[in-house]
Amino acid sequence: MGREVFRDKVVWITGGGSGIGAALAREFGSRGAKVAVSGRRRPRLEAIVQELEAAGVDAFAVCCDVTRVTDIEASVEAVVERFGGLDVAVANAGFSVGGRFEDLSASEWRRQFETNVIGAAMTLRYALPHLRKTRGRAVIMGSVTGTLGLPSNAPYCASKFAVRGMAQALGAELAGSGVSCTLLQPGFVESDIARVDNKNQLREDWKDWRPAQLMWPADRAACKMVEAVAARKREAVITGHGKIATFLAYHSPGLTQRVLARAGGKVRQKHAGVVGEGQG
Template sequence: MAAKLMKKTRLTLYCDGCVDFSIFEAKMNAMQWNSKVVVITGATSGIGEACAFRFGQEGAKIVITGRSQERLNASVEKLKAKNIDVLGVLADAGSKTDNERMVQEALQAFGRIDVLIANAGISMRALFEEMDLEVFEKVMDTNFWGTIYATKYCLPEILKNKGSIIGISSINGYRGTPARTAYTASKYAMNGFFESLRTEVMKKGVHVLVACPGFTASNIRNNALTADGSMQGESPRDEGSMMTSEEVADAIFKATVRKKRDLVLTGEGKLAVFLNKWIPGIMDGIVYNKMAKEKDSPFK
């Protein structure tokens, strides 16, 4: 109904030549999002927090999760300062019971769930031969199982409301990189899960988007786990030259509105996906050489 009204009004305003339709369209879009509830896991920094701001600024009610009460409170206050209706839930993405409780608290506060952004994730940087298996398991628990748990418990509401499920994956979900075996495995698993789920719900009005940012300026590399599970502490890359979290969030919002299937970001990311499809053997060498040039590379 809203789409028909917008189309009709677009024609009228164009003919009258006296009103900027973009203003009307923005208001209509805000009206659409005012009734929606968006759940975002791992949203106390980076892409998750940026998505909370982006969807919240459109009028959506926001539920964010995080493992640190202090950081969660800080993010909630920042969102409230922008007049965004937000609920913070202290939760570990890798915990089945925390995800179930997250959904219960969201429904208690807002009565519905329309969009899930499965964003919570951690990275790692260590050669597989040197890495403790507990590190591999922790990355899989957060990145993969965290996605599974959040999707499982949000799905009944999203099916009922014909909403969207957005998985924040990575270029690593298309192309593996050395010294990031656990991270790559978790993202490949995410991509496969969502491809299968998308096909299951395609006739039920549910939209599934897999967003794969390239290198993004965030704290994910600072918090990346090393071989023994300690945090890396410093990014090996030039964060200043990367896409910002806000730019990624804006692209994710637009892709959600347009109900896109896949979103691959940055020119380098798109090139990597394309080349890996057609010349995977050559890409092995290209990727090795690129990663070997990183600061403190494990290959040196």
């Protein structure tokens, strides 16, 4: 896909201070886009903006907690005021709640859905009026776990299943409008997600135990993601192991279930202070 697609386009990325969000900011910036990043941790946002500006990218940071609709509204308006419009909105902010099903509380389930599902929905809901003006692109960060459920990760998987349904419904609603909707479904990608606890707080002392041999560098994943957005794809599974996993989940659900059940005892939990599985 030509690298000129996003030249001088305005891109807003939630959860843009680290991991996949920061890698997307760098990739869009390298393609000539004007980039706005938002998130809860201002120092990280400012560090990304400084890095982008040093590379010649017109960049902007705005604090935003996607569980607060007023934050989302204010962020959209700030981006439009700063850059004069909006061409791409990436609903990337999210985290993973982990733990055995019977150990998880209602508040943990609500916290998961407030960020990963409602936060994504409201991000695009308030971005869409501006995307309609530019015939732009709405992007939702899903996960391979939106196709198969991992043991000890029921809330996270459920949120990503919901996000996949949201993307399909939104894409159908936008048909013929000139605005596209792309669902990105990564497998294991370098990020902080395995070091964030069930209260969505970063735990610097936690180690990412996910299989290193399967982990994709964030910049490699971001390149594939941006190409999918440029092509206005409906869905894009990122990483080779992710493609295999989703294929098996669709075409061999029984086998997939047996493999996951067998692996269940090896999946470490994030609940109660132990790092858990998850990617998004």
